[in-house]
Amino acid sequence: MPATHWKPTRRDVLRSALFLALGDAIVGRTVFAQDATYPNRPIRIIVATAAGGGIDAVARTVGAKLQEAWGQSVIVENRPGGNQTIGTNHVAKAEPDGYTLLCISSTHTMISGLMPKLPFDPIEDFAPVTMLAYGPNILVAHPALPVQSLGDFIALAKSEPGKLNYGTSGNGSLGHLAMESLKSMTGIELTHIPYKGAAPALNAVLSGEVSVEIVQIMTALPHVKAGRLRALGITTATRSPAAPDIPTIAEAGAPGFEGSSWFGIVAPAQTPPAVIAKLNEEFVRIMNLPDIKTRFLSEGVEPVGDTPEQFAATMRDESARWGKVIKDMGITIQQ
Structure with missing residues (x-):
């Protein structure tokens, strides 16, 4: 028996198009209603x-x-x-x-x-x-570290290659990349100590477990003002109105440095x-x-x-x- 092939009529095509249009309209109204x-x-x-x-x-x-x-x-x-x-x-x-x-x-x-x-x-x-x-961000040091400025810190690090360390909130964090950039620009050697988050990293520099750290300004500034940390430089190209006495890292010893x-x-x-x-x-x-x-x-x-x-x-x-x-x-x- 020969095979038969169904051919849609013009009415079938119009009906299918109508159903598709209605479906799209319903979906569109549903999405719109959800958004609204x-x-x-x-x-x-x-x-x-x-x-x-x-x-x-x-x-x-x-x-x-x-x-x-x-x-x-x-x-x-x-x-x-x-x-x-x-x-x-x-x-x-x-x-x-x-x-x-x-x-x-x-x-x-x-x-x-x-x-x-x-x-x-x-x-x-x-x-x-x-x-x-x-x-x-602010480059901060524990007050026990015998430095008063970024220049002092660079000189100390160069006199003791690899002996000083820095903390970060983790591998690949902004603090990590910024400190590695600073190392490259100034020729100093530091040991990286990554922590699992900003809070434990901050506690590490507050306790003196690490020598320095680059910390977000909103986290670091209260500790700097209270004398629990010493600010060595700020990471923007210009000084911060919230801390105008803190020099930029660029002006303090690493021209061109920026990491905000x-x-x-x-x-x-x-x-x-x-x-x-x-x-x-x-x-x-x-x-x-x-x-x-x-x-x-x-x-x-x-x-x-x-x-x-x-x-x-x-x-x-x-x-x-x-x-x-x-x-x-x-x-x-x-x-």
Whole structure:
């Protein structure tokens, strides 16, 4: 018996097209409705480091304001480990619905250069929301170290090659790369002691377990003012209004040195543009609140609150810049 071949009639084609159009419309209305009611349940802000560091403080500060404004619980959750890859990967793989966010620092744009075999792409797998704030770091020393300036420290390090050490919040952190840059620029030899997070690293320099450390200004400044740490230099190209007596590292003995920090919010890639826009609008409003601006500026950190497009450009530029530094210095992290 000969095979028969079904040919769709014009009516069949029109009916199929109508069903597809209706399906698209229903899906579109559903997505729009979800976006319009966002947020209607708790939001989590993931911090990929241990509690107690600058990024943790920033996340909790803006998280509290977000909860106050939207009337939904905002939970800041620390997921440290794996040089920040555990918490970061969790958000990269999360549902892109705006209910799981990641608070990042400049370290986020360095990680691909240090660890090429990542389970996520630090740029492509995230939707930038906004840069929250920008600020310098401070090179601090334990008061027992017999130095009063960066010049003194360089001279001491050169007289005792490899005997002095420095602490960081972990391999591949900004503090690590900045100190390695300083070593290269000044010709000194120091031993790197990585810790599991900013808080234990800070405790190490406070106790004298390590000689020096580069610490975010908002974390270091209270200890400097109290005399528990001695400031040797600040990492920005110009002095900080919050600490005008602290010279820049560039002017104090390492011309051209710069290594600043920033903090920002990202969401999983494919998060609806309407949700990103709503998050951006609210975070920008928060960063412009008088009490937030006063608090951040007093701690040496400048509130930013830019657009998603501006933050995306910064992330790409920083990734390229630090990628070159990492390659030139030959720094890698074992995976």
